[in-house]
Every structure is written in structure tokens, then in C-alpha cells.
Amino acid sequence: MVKPVNDGSIGRAHSKLILIGEHAVVYNEPAIALPFDAVSVMAKIRRKAGNIQFNSRFYKGDLEDMPEKMQGLVTCVKGVCKKLKKKAVDFDIDLESTIPIGRGLGSSAAIAVALVRGLYKYFQVELQRETLMDFVDLAEQHAHGTPSGIDREATSREHPIWFVKDQPVDIVKIKQPLHLIVADTGRIGDTHSAVDSVKALYQTDHLNTRKRIEALGTLTKKARESMESGDLIKLGETLNQAHFELKALGVSDPGLDHYVEVSQASGALGAKLTGGGRGGCMIALADSIDNAREIEKALQSAGASETWYCQITNEVMDFESQSTRTH
Numbered sequence: 001m002v003k004p005v006n007d008g009s010i011g012r013a014h015s016k017l018i019l020i021g022e023h024a025v026v027y028n029e030p031a032i033a034l035p036f037d038a039v040s041v042m043a044k045i046r047r048k049a050g051n052i053q054f055n056s057r058f059y060k061g062d063l064e065d066m067p068e069k070m071q072g073l074v075t076c077v078k079g080v081c082k083k084l085k086k087k088a089v090d091f092d093i094d095l096e097s098t099i100p101i102g103r104g105l106g107s108s109a110a111i112a113v114a115l116v117r118g119l120y121k122y123f124q125v126e127l128q129r130e131t132l133m134d135f136v137d138l139a140e141q142h143a144h145g146t147p148s149g150i151d152r153e154a155t156s157r158e159h160p161i162w163f164v165k166d167q168p169v170d171i172v173k174i175k176q177p178l179h180l181i182v183a184d185t186g187r188i189g190d191t192h193s194a195v196d197s198v199k200a201l202y203q204t205d206h207l208n209t210r211k212r213i214e215a216l217g218t219l220t221k222k223a224r225e226s227m228e229s230g231d232l233i234k235l236g237e238t239l240n241q242a243h244f245e246l247k248a249l250g251v252s253d254p255g256l257d258h259y260v261e262v263s264q265a266s267g268a269l270g271a272k273l274t275g276g277g278r279g280g281c282m283i284a285l286a287d288s289i290d291n292a293r294e295i296e297k298a299l300q301s302a303g304a305s306e307t308w309y310c311q312i313t314n315e316v317m318d319f320e321s322q323s324t325r326t327h
Helices: 068-083 105-120 129-144 152-155 192-204 206-229 232-248 255-265 288-300
Strands: 008-020 033-048 053-055 059-063 091-097 161-163 178-184 270-274 281-286 306-312 319-325
Touching: 008 105, 008 232, 008 270, 033 105, 033 152, 033 178, 033 192, 033 306, 033 319, 053 178, 059 281, 059 306, 068 105, 068 129, 068 270, 091 129, 091 161, 105 129, 105 306, 129 152, 129 319, 152 161, 178 255, 178 288, 192 206, 206 232, 255 270, 255 281, 255 288
Parallel strands: 053 091
Antiparallel strands: 008 033, 033 091, 033 161, 053 059, 178 281, 178 306, 270 281, 306 319
């Protein structure tokens, strides 16, 4: 018996932060990623006769006419319908997202996660995690070519994760609350060129580049130890060292470096870029909520396009978040 569709079904997903390990994760080193729900996405599937209409701030119109950069979502929608033996017709998709695009916050993966969850709820079929990951991979291949998989994992999980490419994901425990401030430079990060430049360095200066990548892997392991022991001072120092290595690899830029320095001067325990770099966002670790507010205010005064604060606690994995739009 075919179940009726569930009209007005909603799929949701949060953003993500890479705490440490970006770029090195491409070379099979570990990374730690955090779910970040200060910015999120909601996909609502509504029954409506005719061709599928897609409504979002990125694009409004017929699904078949979506721009090339969004074709991953078209493939995703059609793939779900094909798997569930449903016709890709007679419903609309409303997408609401507060995740800035191209900032290293996992926008494309989060949108795919929310979309697939919404479609499965609409057709009233239980969604298995493996199936969700397969469809998100499908969408991500259009956005990133060959994604590492960290975005799909982090945007679909509620806990900090330990990620190594092609290995099972592990949960990272936190003994003390993490007070994090995220600042957006206002500039789209150039992940592709950053990844390509590290790859070129790896070939032309293999020994030194390999040492820096391995150093990032070692720092990621130290970060996990500090999170599990509750040594936030050491964690902050580790984040500072990670930014130094990323800067040496050429994936930072003057804007990111400036916000890192502003954070450190305002009392941050540590600060670094997050994501691909060369634009995008940076993160700072504070020792308290009050300290976090001071750092956030300093970043706003320094010209950050947008800032967010989030507190992550281990007991209930509560993500208390606040977004502050400054410009």
C-alpha cells in the first residue's frame, strides 16, 4: 500500500565549523568538526500540481531551469524520487537558509541534508543515515568535485566529530564548555584555489609541506586531548599553532590574520581560520561568556561582516547560539 504524501513536510540541517584540521584532512590527517546551529537551513516540501518549483534566495523558478551551480540539488531531488519510485512532479520546494555561502560553514552540504530529510518526510519513508549520506555526496560532487566527506558528517550530526577520510566517524567528548566566536570576513573563501595551492606546494616542496601537514595532524590530536581533559588554555595554544601552520601553507590572507590578531589582543585563548581559507570565516576560543562578548565586540569594531557566539557543553550537547549582524 502506497502511503499518502505528508504535505508541508520540513527537513532541517545546521551549519558546521572545522575546529582544527582543515586542509590536512585531505591528506588523511584527522580533523575535528563541530555542529554550528547559529546558522541553519530549512527545506519545506509542499504539494502543488505541476512541475516542481524551487523557491529560495538563490533561485526562484522551475527545478529544470536551475543554474549550473545548483545542479547538484536537481540531481538530489530526482535521485530521491527515483529511489522511492515517485514521480518528480506535483510538489514545490521552499528553501530558507541563513548560512552564508562560500564561508567554509558547510552551506551546500547542509542544504542537501535538509532537502533529502524533507523529501523523505514528504513521502513518509524512513530515512537511513547511509542513504542520506549517499544523496548528500551526490549533491556535494557538483559543488566540490571530490568532497572529503567532513561537511556531510558535521552538518548531519549533533555532536563534535573526529573525522579521518575513509574511516568511521568518532564522537569527541568535551569536559569543559567551549565558548566560541565566529567572525565572517564578508568575503567568499576560495577553497578550490587554496586546496590546489597546497597540492602544488606538496609537489614542488614536498618535504616541508608534508611536515606542516603532519604538524596539523599532531595538533589535531593534541586538541582532542585538551577537549577531553578540559585544558582550554592548551586548546587555545593549539589553535594558535594551527593557524600559524595554515598561514605558512598559504591558505590564510591578511583579512583573516587581522581578525585572528584582534581576537588574541582581546583575550582569546586561541584563534584561527576555519574552513578553506582565503576569505570566509575565523573562530576564536574564549575562557568565558563575558570574554566571548568582549572578543565579539572587538571583531565587530574591526569590521567583521557578521559575528556569532556559541557555547558547546558536553552534558547535553547544548548549542546555545546567537547571531549578531554588524553590517
